[in-house]
Amino acid sequence: MPYVDRQNRICGFLDIEENENSGKFLRRYFILDTLEGSLVWYMDNPQNLPEGAPIVGSLKLTYISKVSDATKLRPKAEFCFVINAGMRKFYLQANDKQDLVEWIAVLNNATKITVPKSGDHSVQNPAEACAEVLGAMKQVSYKTEIIGGVPIITPTQEKGEGQNGAERAAPRKPHGQMPYYLSRANQDQSVVKAGFCVKQGAVMKNWKRRYFMLDDNTISYFKSDLDREPLRVIPLKEVNKVQECKQSDLMMRDNLFELVTTSRTFYIQTDSPEEMHSWIKAISGAIVAQRGPGRSAASVRSAPTPSELSGLESEAETHSKPKPQYTQVTVPLSVTLYCQTFSLNHPNH
Numbered sequence: 001m002p003y004v005d006r007q008n009r010i011c012g013f014l015d016i017e018e019n020e021n022s023g024k025f026l027r028r029y030f031i032l033d034t035l036e037g038s039l040v041w042y043m044d045n046p047q048n049l050p051e052g053a054p055i056v057g058s059l060k061l062t063y064i065s066k067v068s069d070a071t072k073l074r075p076k077a078e079f080c081f082v083i084n085a086g087m088r089k090f091y092l093q094a095n096d097k098q099d100l101v102e103w104i105a106v107l108n109n110a111t112k113i114t115v116p117k118s119g120d121h122s123v124q125n126p127a128e129a130c131a132e133v134l135g136a137m138k139q140v141s142y143k144t145e146i147i148g149g150v151p152i153i154t155p156t157q158e159k160g161e162g163q164n165g166a167e168r169a170a171p172r173k174p175h176g177q178m179p180y181y182l183s184r185a186n187q188d189q190s191v192v193k194a195g196f197c198v199k200q201g202a203v204m205k206n207w208k209r210r211y212f213m214l215d216d217n218t219i220s221y222f223k224s225d226l227d228r229e230p231l232r233v234i235p236l237k238e239v240n241k242v243q244e245c246k247q248s249d250l251m252m253r254d255n256l257f258e259l260v261t262t263s264r265t266f267y268i269q270t271d272s273p274e275e276m277h278s279w280i281k282a283i284s285g286a287i288v289a290q291r292g293p294g295r296s297a298a299s300v301r302s303a304p305t306p307s308e309l310s311g312l313e314s315e316a317e318t319h320s321k322p323k324p325q326y327t328q329v330t331v332p333l334s335v336t337l338y339c340q341t342f343s344l345n346h347p348n349h
Contacts (some may be wrong), residue, residue, distance in 0.1 A: 003272050011045075013030070014028060015093035016028050037060060067103075079094040081104055176301070183220070190216055195211070197268050199221065199267065218235055219233075234261060257270075
């Protein structure tokens with residue numbers, strides 16, 4: 001899904017037909033910079049490429065006349081849309097239906113930017129306007145129709161009309177083929193989540209794209225989605241914490257989260273904020289499922305009540321006082337008998 005990066009630009013992955021009418025689509029990372037007035041694409045996220053890596057292609061926004069759905073024009077290319085730019089048409093493929101509609105919306109919005117009048121301070125930042133389009137479209141379901149060659153996006157339902165919150169929030173499943181990065185995960189039912197992310201190396205501190213796979217007990221990463229032997233396997237029992245990385249400001253990377261284990265902290269970057277939160281939720285859920293709620297609750301002991309605390313103190317005092325010890329002592333007893341002899345011949349008798 002397109003997202004707004006740290007420089008207030010709209011970014012995301014798309015497949016583009018670089019050679020016109022070739023039918024071959026290549027995956028590229030697109031940056032829509034409304035302040036520079038251009039749409040550029042790279043081999044990968046520039047944060048993952050060497051400094052100064054050249055762009056693969058670029059297009060001035062002033063050359064774009066219309067962006068529209070092209071699924072009927074290219075029926076074999078799923079989620080396809082076209083950018084009309086002068087004498088050239090650029091065909092691109094989105095990841096799913098929602099991604100398709102959002103890219104069409106932000107591109108059309110960016111190409112309709114007008115120069116504000118002098119002294120007019122109420123004009124909204126173009127990038128902020130694109131971001132608002134993304135946020136507003138995620139709240140309601142919608143459909144795209146081509147009327148007179150112009151894409152018209154209309155909501156199919158209003159918020160609160162005969163729909164509960166769960167139904168409104170439920171994502172629409174795309175029809176047709178699944179994304180390529182899920183194909184291997186489907187082969188193993190024990191896989192919880194799988195996909196490409198970018199991780200930082202342990203020694204060189206460089207960033208490389210790796211294929212991650214999460215199952216019930218481990219999280220592994222491979223050099224590619226075709227490899228069978230993982231580069232590393234991380235047992236979930238060794239994971240202490242998984243959360244959005246607080247050091248992303250220092251690394252200047254978007255969509256970064258950290259996986260803290262007993263021996264190392266792994267820094268992992270995803271292609272979008274949604275993917276980052278999805279990985280964090282999936283890993284956390286797998287850890288809870290493995291360790292069990294009872295064990296998790298037992299590890300956090302609640303504070304004792306005052307009566308319990310008093311009882312604990314009394315018990316502690318009882319155990320701390322020394323018990324009296326009794327020793328049997330035998331004392332010899334000496335008895336002296338004094339006998340008095342009376343004479344029978346006493347004169348008084």
